[in-house]
Amino acid sequence: MRSFADLDRLIGHVPAEVVMRLRAIDTGRGSEALYRNQLPALLTELANRARIQSITASSAIEGVVVPDARRAERIIDGSAGALRNRSEQELAGYRKALDYLFQEDWHPLNVGLLLHLHRLLWSETALDGGRLKTDDNLVVDRSPDGITTVRFTPVAAAKTEVYLSDLVDRYLEAQREGRHHPVLVVALAILDLLVIHPFADGNGRVARALTNALLVDAGYEVCRWVSMEQLIAESADGYYDALLRSTDDWHDDAADPWPWLSYFVGVLASAYETFARRAAANRSGGTKQERVRTHILKHAGPVFRLAEVRAALPGVSDQTIRLVLEQLKAEQLVSPEGAGRGAVWRRSPTP
Incomplete structure (x- = not known):
């Protein structure tokens, strides 16, 4: 909610480096239709690979790992049979959430959709997903020696539903008005969702899955063919650092969004660069x-x-x-x- 209170003030002046990356992103977006028409077989293969990478990478960021890669792929394609442990259950849950966003008409964006994604995420476990947090939570870092430090304080549980509803309304309004670059608007929505931290657990995975859906909805479909989650996992230190820097003073309407926005735009630009390289390699003689x-x-x-x-x-x-x-x-x-x-x-x- 805080990020959308005054978008003109917050992102009215875009740093030159971000402008250049947004131009590269829009250029890459313009080539999507060409590749879709000329390289359908390649896109099918890339989509299958990106799906596997997204599910395993987004889970791994949270420490959910199935060590046997072939076993993980069987869980993702549904041929693994009975799930053996909590990690396998959570991997299957993320598969359900991501597939729902890519294969179903999830519109309109609302709080109910977020609850449904959370329910799918935990659907293979004994936990009861699809509920907003009932207790206040903190996001902390734990050092190897066991010392914890607070990374940021999320929105209080009592205010969570109100903040979520307001975020959704303001996001949809900002996209309809079209006054600011849609990628920046998506990135701000994800930032605010992570600060609200509406669930007791699973917030990062819900946010990363939703990122794909909002980008596709805004016309940036590269995440169908290149895993954004994989790129985030490969730059995890930058991911957490950007979030830390842009959540500081968020509750006082004094946060600096540009560390996070620069990181987000950089990851998306990298996805388009990767997509272009793979398409070029496929088309080369x-x-x-x-x-x-x-x-x-x-x-x-x-x-x-x-x-x-x-x-x-x-x-x-x-x-x-x-x-x-x-x-x-x-x-x-x-x-x-x-x-x-x-x-x-x-x-x-x-x-």
């Missing part, structure tokens, strides 16, 4: 082996994993990637380090 070779020598980082090459080149099998890696190893252009799942490859310096 040459055999699959040639595409792998080009990617490793020209686009991969100096140290990379097989999984990163796989993610960059949808449709290329692990067997093909390993074959090219062995060829490049024989040519002394790359060298392996480690073994098993932890193995990485290092590109040799250019002479």
Whole structure:
């Protein structure tokens, strides 16, 4: 609610760096229709992969991990059978929440939708989801030695429903008026939702799932094909730091939204950059082996994993990637380090 009290004052002047990233985002958005028409098979494969990454990454941010990746994928596709523990139950719950937003008509945005997402999140556990918190809560950091520090104080339980209703109304009004960039409006809504912290548990996952839906609703569909949750997990320190800095003084209407907005816009811009790279790789000429070779020598980082090459080149099998890696190893252009799942490859310096 606080962020939407005076949007002109709060985000009327956008920093130049954010403006440039928003331009890149809008350029990427403009290419979505082209890719949808020309690369339907690629988009289907990217969507399937992004779904798995989003469910596992958003859960992992909260410490919910299924160590066996293949088991996790079976839980996500519904073929795992009985769920064995709490982590598997929560993973399946996030799958239900995310699939509801991507596969059903969830409109209109209202408090009831947030409650439904929370209910889906906990639907495979013994917990009773879909209820607003009844006790005040704190968001804390715990250091390795057990010391806790308060990160921020959410809205009081007694005021939660009123604040949520007001946030939804103000968000919808801001999007209808169109006076401010829709991505910034989405980001502010997620910031306020996280500060309100309406549930006893599961707030981050509900907010991240809703982020996808609000971006798609605003016309930014890249999160269908590139996992925003995965990008957030890969920059978790930046995620928490941005939230901390932008929630300070929120209750006094004196918060600075730009650390969070800059982070959010940066993640979305990165998603569009990733999407463009994968589409370009798919459209480039040459055999699959040639595409792998080009990617490793020209686009991969100096140290990379097989999984990163796989993610960059949808449709290329692990067997093909390993074959090219062995060829490049024989040519002394790359060298392996480690073994098993932890193995990485290092590109040799250019002479």
